[in-house]
Amino acid sequence: MSNIIEISDFSLPNLDVFARLTETQLRNRLEPEMGIFIAESTKVIGLALDAGCEPISLLMERKYIAGQAHGIISRCGDIPVYTADRNLLAELTGFQLTRGVLCAMRRPHLPSVEEVCAGASRVAVLERIADSTNMGAIFRSAAALGIDAVLLTPSCCDPLCRRGVRVSMGTIFQVPWARIGSEPSQWPQQGMKILRKLGFKTVA
Template identity: 65%
Template sequence: MANIIEITDFEAPELDVYARYSEVQLLRIHEPKPGIFIAESPKVIERALDAGYEPISMLVEHRHIETQAKGLITRCGDIPVYTAEYEVLTKLTGFALTRGMLCAMKRRVLPTVAEVCQKAHRIAVLENVVNPTNVGAIFRSAAALHMDAVLLTPGCSNPLYRRAMRVSMGTVFQVPWTIFPEKEKWPEDGMACLQKLGFKTAAMALRDDSVSIDDAGLMAEDKLAVVLGTEGDGLGVTTIADCDYTVKIPMAHGVDSLNVAAASAVAFWQLGNRT
């Protein structure tokens, strides 16, 4: 049975996860155990539940209790569902809620790189992509365009940050992913791991020695990792040197590069696993 609780005290400690904790604080709240994340919007929450994530509580606008949030509230059993009018929730959280609904959920222990890549033939590797909007957009493209998994270096924005999840439309819960261990050195150890798993690596970079993205040999590779670099600077020199291919997207009208999220969509469309 739903446990609906009217918000009367902005300072109530049970609201801290929505109102006063940063993304990093939520990530580290139970260290060394996994932390918490805040899913935003019914679609994202639904996909998180479908993936087996455990809800802790909800924050729901009044008018959605008996409408678009009703099914999710029922699905979550007797967890606390804190509610108020839209203006109150906006004041509490400091931002406008997408479709009037947030859900605090428990993170899980991340799988290993080997576990994520066990059945994969096409994977994306993100190097220090720090903007959560870009991370979310890359996941959405990976889900839509036949990528089997996503690996991230520790310098990347976390895929379970609120904005990344929202931009991805919840596809972070549909595409297998993990983060390279911080104790391992990137790119040396990470590339060695990918090589051991049988992957050829393709660095997306604008270099004179690049092959075109439609190169026949590149597309024929059985297992391929598409490596994408940070906003602005792109991939590190050592990373590019360690990759089996350097790949460029042909440009017109004097355009020198694409945003990493846009480049990922082009690369995934051309190189994704369509079998």
């Protein structure tokens, strides 16, 4: 059963994930298993749920409760659904919710390189992709081209930041991905050894 909460106090700590925490704070480097990401739009949230991501809370315009977000609310069980009109939400978040719905979700377990490459024939390795918009667009292209997996070198940005997730249109939850190395010193020498051991050849 949904738990609809009309926003009357901007200072509620439970609204911090939508309004006051930075991407770094959401990511929680010290305790990755406690990290959070924000999914935007019913389509992207639906794909995240399909991938097994755990929802924590929803923020949406009032009109979406019985409209576009009704199915998402039903799938999310009894988590808090914070709501207000469009202008009030823009004042809270600092931007217009062009897609009307945000969902705070637990970060999924990140698989190993070996796990995402198992059975893969075409793998894209990304180097120094520091812009989240570019990251999201690359995942969208990878999905369209039928790439089996994406590997991120240590110099790449976080694919699960809000803009990256939005631009990917949810493909970040459809294309398997992993990080190949956690420190800059582990790429390219150590990372390339892993890829060769797994039977891959570089083509570009």
